[in-house]
Amino acid sequence: MFERPRTGERAVLVHLALGNGSEDDRAIAEFQDLAASAGAICVDLVTGGGRQPSAHFFIGSGKAEEIRQRVQTDGVELVIIDHAISPSQERNLEAFLQCRVVDRTRLILDIFAQRARSFEGKLQVELAQLRYLSTRLVRGWTHLERQKGGIGLRGPGETQLETDRRLLAERIKQIGRRLQKVEQRRQQGRQSRRKADIPTVSLVGYTNAGKSTLFNRLTVAGVYAADQLFATLDTTLRRLSLPNATPAVLADTVGFISRLPHELVAAFRSTLQETCEANLLVHVIDASDPNHRDHAGQVEQVLDAIGAGEIPRLDVYNKIDLLALPPRLECAGGQSRAVWVSAASGAGMNLLLQALAERLRGDTVHGWVRLPAEAGRLRARLFSLGAVLTEQLNPAGEWLIEVQTSRKNLQLLCHREGFREEWMQSVF
DSSP states (O other), X not given: OOOOOSOOOEEEEEEEEETTSSOOHHHHHHHHHHXXXXXXXXXXXXXXXXXXXXXXXXXXXXHHHHHHHHHHHHTOOEEEESSOOOHHHHHHHHHHHTSEEEOHHHHHHHHHHHHOOSHHHHHHHHHHHHHHHHTTHHHHTGGGOOOOOSTTTOSSOOOHHHHHHHHHHHHHHHHHHHHHHHHHHHHHHHHHHHHTTOOEEEEEEBTTSSHHHHHHHHHOOOOOOOXXXXXXXXOEEEEEEOGGGOEEEEEEOOOBOTTOOHHHHHHTHHHHHHHHTOSEEEEEXXXXXXXXXXXXXXXXXXXXXXXXXXXXXXXXXXXXGGTTOOOEEEEETTEEEEEEOOTTTOTTHHHHHHHHHHHXXXXXXXXXXXXXXTOHHHHHHHHHTTOEEEEEEOTTSOEEEEEEEEHHHHHHHHHHSOOOXXXXXXXX
């Protein structure tokens, strides 16, 4: 059985342009960035084409021989393939190349394992890794599937493979139960925000588009931000102060990437739930990236896959400082549609806050209410909804209250609590 070395980051990268017969420079550049983000040192890059992958090695036998020569010549200890390969193909390649072989899915899982910081994030990454590993046990432990026979050795027993399967299944169930508890706490927070009528704005976008930098600029949260893929994995929520004292909560979420592994989408379901239940999505786009249109389309596909495709959206084109462009606000149909900003320099932040306040205002009612002394129950209800901004008491014993809430809440108050719209003194 081939033994994997414990160390080694010198890697050969392998990318095949399947189907079109030509290399995609953008996909190769992203693949190299992924490998560098994982800590690999790229010794060589092997490219090729073909109509379909080989069943034995995924790559052709000629390419496999070429890679083996480079592994032996350059002292390479790791081969990274920019595709998802089967367990049998991984086993065959490792036996042939005599070094570790990692596919795209495992590469991204390794990056996530390095970047996860919170308890929830670590659980989600471990769950994704275990689900991925469960598909590798069948081929990885075939040398342990047989039990010994002979006099005194026959009888009930359990192979090493069966033991690992059982332990793996138990660990997956345990992590699932822990994540359910974390999700329950998140759900309680979302219910509290809905009860207080506080809208949630979720930052989404391709990885390394500048979401965390923009999040820090708007909230002064101090979230880790770096010029690398998947710098931030853990969802962070902070209160956002908008013009006209409009309250909101801003959420920074994990970035997306092309061919995002299904294991990660499933494991990060609770984190992505913040995106699915947001009132507004801020799609952060790297305007300096020549491929930003393709990346934006891939983000749209992921949003549709997780059920967030119908949520209202505001496009934010970031990094205009790299293009020497001025900040600007684009409108369509009397509504803000896109904002051009620089999160690094702070240019255009006032336009972004203005656009957010406008998009979130919607049916919000902001004004003064004069309540008679006998309307104490209604006053308490306004406080419970978080709708009261200021309050005064006049000599007649009436409450003059500045409120801000949704028109939907106001209609419910009229229907259930006997609120009268004529009590609204002024609306602005």
